[in-house]
Amino acid sequence: MKYKRVLLKLSGEFLTGDGFGIQPEATKTLAQEVAKAHALGTQLAIVVGGGNLWRGARQGVGMDRATADYIGMLGTIMNALALQDALEYLGVPTRVQTALTIQQVAEPYIRRRALRHLEKGRVVIFGGGTGNPFVTTDTAAALRGLEMNVDAVLMAKNKVDGVYDDDPRKNPRATKYDTLTFHDALVKGLQVMDGTAMTLCQEQNLSIIVFDMFKEGSLEGVIRGEPIGTLVHK
Numbered sequence: 001m002k003y004k005r006v007l008l009k010l011s012g013e014f015l016t017g018d019g020f021g022i023q024p025e026a027t028k029t030l031a032q033e034v035a036k037a038h039a040l041g042t043q044l045a046i047v048v049g050g051g052n053l054w055r056g057a058r059q060g061v062g063m064d065r066a067t068a069d070y071i072g073m074l075g076t077i078m079n080a081l082a083l084q085d086a087l088e089y090l091g092v093p094t095r096v097q098t099a100l101t102i103q104q105v106a107e108p109y110i111r112r113r114a115l116r117h118l119e120k121g122r123v124v125i126f127g128g129g130t131g132n133p134f135v136t137t138d139t140a141a142a143l144r145g146l147e148m149n150v151d152a153v154l155m156a157k158n159k160v161d162g163v164y165d166d167d168p169r170k171n172p173r174a175t176k177y178d179t180l181t182f183h184d185a186l187v188k189g190l191q192v193m194d195g196t197a198m199t200l201c202q203e204q205n206l207s208i209i210v211f212d213m214f215k216e217g218s219l220e221g222v223i224r225g226e227p228i229g230t231l232v233h234k
């Protein structure tokens with residue numbers, strides 16, 4: 001196993017499948033992949049997005065942006081609970097910690113407590129993003145990844161197996177990078193994660209791996225150190 005502790009960033013769309021909102025079947029499929037990775041013995045922290053329910057920048061048009069973003073953050077907490085449910089059904093011990101406190105359903109984010117959960121082999125799911133508007137859960141992934149001292153941030157993508165020089169869904173000649181520097185990714189404007197988040201990873205030298213979560217076993221492969229996806233590094 002190459003990575004002993006990782007931060008996995010899951011977009012909300014992984015819980016949706018072909019439907020709307022949170023679909024139990026899609027969430028179960030997702031949880032199965034996470035459970036396989038957990039079984040390797042790696043310490044897993046997860047930041048879950050909320051784009052399946054609400055995106056402040058898009059759905060919040062015509063309303064106060066900060067309010068729209070808080071709605072988005074609440075959405076990520078709903079996803080966190082759904083993912084927790086699916087993981088625990090598979091016997092994976094989990095804890096949800098949220099950046100906005102909703103103590104009846106989840107622990108508040110407490111860094112040292114989260115670290116302790118990881119050491120005990122619990123999957124820690126972070127809901128509520130950063131707790132601040134005007135950023136996305138990518139920034140939460142970079143931030144929590146740094147706070148948890150992870151070896152890498154794993155950016156799970158939906159049917160795209162890495163970073164390409166153009167959109168592979170539109171351009172069949174687009175070529176994939178196996179490795180990429182932060183500098184090149186930023187200068188070329190490549191789709192790794194949002195800019196604020198990537199700058200944070202660059203400044204703190206936290207590597208990112210972009211991979212296709214839908215390819216069965218790929219999360220496990222990444223954690224084992226197999227050459228899967230694109231490694232973004234210093």
Ligand code: UDP
Binds near residue numbers: 010013056
């Ligand atoms: N959000 C926010 N602050 C955060 C994280 C999320 O304001 O720290 C809001 C923002 O409106 C965002 C929404 O929550 O659009 C859902 O998160 P995101 O778009 O990152 O979800 P994903 O694309 O990963 O599913």
